[in-house]
Amino acid sequence: AQKVTQAQTEISVVEKEDVTLDCVYETRDTTYYLFWYKQPPSGELVFLIRRNSFDEQNEISGRYSWNFQKSTSSFNFTITASQVVDSAVYFCAPLGDEKLTFGTGTRLTIIP
Amino acid sequence: DTAVSQTPKYLVTQMGNDKSIKCEQNLGHDTMYWYKQDSKKFLKIMFSYNNKELIINETVPNRFSPKSPDKAHLNLHINSLELGDSAVYFCASSRRTGVLIGRNTEAFFGQGTRLTVV
Numbered sequence: 288a289q290k291v292t293q294a295q296t297e298i299s300v301v302e303k304e305d306v307t308l309d310c311v312y313e314t315r316d317t318t319y320y321l322f323w324y325k326q327p328p329s330g331e332l333v334f335l336i337r338r339n340s341f342d343e344q345n346e347i348s349g350r351y352s353w354n355f356q357k358s359t360s361s362f363n364f365t366i367t368a369s370q371v372v373d374s375a376v377y378f379c380a381p382l383g384d385e386k387l388t389f390g391t392g393t394r395l396t397i398i399p
Numbered sequence: 400d401t402a403v404s405q406t407p408k409y410l411v412t413q414m415g416n417d418k419s420i421k422c423e424q425n426l427g428h429d430t431m432y433w434y435k436q437d438s439k440k441f442l443k444i445m446f447s448y449n450n451k452e453l454i455i456n457e458t459v460p461n462r463f464s465p466k467s468p469d470k471a472h473l474n475l476h477i478n479s480l481e482l483g484d485s486a487v488y489f490c491a492s493s494r495r496t497g498v499l500i501g502r503n504t505e506a507f508f509g510q511g512t513r514l515t516v517v
Contacts, residue, residue: 322505326440332489332508376440386432386455387506389442 289314289383293390300369301398308364308393310379316340320382321362323353326392327375335377338362369397402426405490405509412480413517419476420512422490430454430495431473432506433465436487445488448473449495480516487511 290313300306312321323335336346338355346353350367366373374397380387403424412418424431432455433445447455451467462478473490491506 324508330487330513331510332491334505334507337505378442384455385430385449386444386447388444389434392440392442394440 289316289319289381289388291379291381291388291390293377293379293393295393296391297394297396299396299398302371303368305365305367306369306395308366308377308379308395310362310364310390312360312362312379312381314360314381314383316383321355322380322382322387323362323364324378324380324389325375326378327372332378335364366395369395371397371399373397403490403492403507403509405488405512407512408510409513409515411515411517414480414482416480417476417478418480418514419474420488420490420514421472421474422509423472424490424492424507425471426492426494426507428492428494428504428507429470430493431467431470432491432493433473433475434489434491434508436489436511438486442489446473446475477514480514482516485514485516487513 292311319340321338325333352365354363376392376394378389378392380389405422430449432447434442435445436442444457445459446465448467464476466474489511490509493506494504
C-alpha cells in the first residue's frame with residue numbers, strides 16, 4: 288500500500304517569495320506514478336502534474352517546478368515568485384493499487 | 400463543457416434520510432471513483448469502478464451504495480444518513496492505460512458535493 292507524508296501542515300509566505308512544498312512517499316512498487324493536486328478556496332481539485340518513477344528528470348512548468356528524488360522517496364514542489372492566486376491546499380498523491388492515496392495536504396497562504 | 404460534473408453541489412438533509420449524488424464524465428474515461436474529504440481536508444477513496452465493474456470498496460459502511468449504469472456515470476446513494484456522513488464527496492474519473500504498472504492516467508475531479516447532515 289502507498290503512504291505519503293506532507294510534513295508541512297501550513298505555510299505562509301509573502302507574495303513574490305519562492306516556496307517549496309515537501310512530499311515523502313512510501314511504496315512497495317518498483318515503478319509507480321506520483322501526482323500533485325491543488326485545491327483552491329473554491330474547493331475543486333485541480334491536477335497539476337503526473338510523474339512516473341522511472342523518469343527522474345526535474346520538471347518545470349512556468350513558475351512551478353518539481354524535484355523528484357527516488358533515492359529519498361521525495362517529490363517536492365516549488366513555486367517561484369509566488370502569487371496570491373497560489374493560495375490553496377496542495378496534495379501529493381502516489382498512485383498504486385488502482386487508486387490515488389492522498390497526503391494530508393499543505394495549506395499555502397500567500398500574503399499580499 | 401464540464402469534464403466531470405456532480406449534482407448537487409450542496410446537499411443539506413436530516414439524519415435518517417436517504418439521498419443520492421450523481422456524477423457524469425464526458426472524457427471517455429473507463430474508470431470512475433468516489434472520494435470523501437472530511438473537515439480536516441483528508442481525502443480518502445471510497446469506491447472505484449472500471450467499465451461498470453466494482454474494483455475498490457474501501458471499508459465503507461453498506462449504507463453507501465454506488466451504482467454505475469454505464470462507463471460515463473457513477474452515482475452514490477446513501478441510506479439512513481448520519482451526522483458523521485457530513486463531508487465533501489468528490490467524483491473523479493481516469494483512463495486505464497492497460498500497462499502493468501501505473502495502470503491509470505491522472506484522475507480528473509468533479510467540483511465536489513458538500514453534504515451536511517443535521
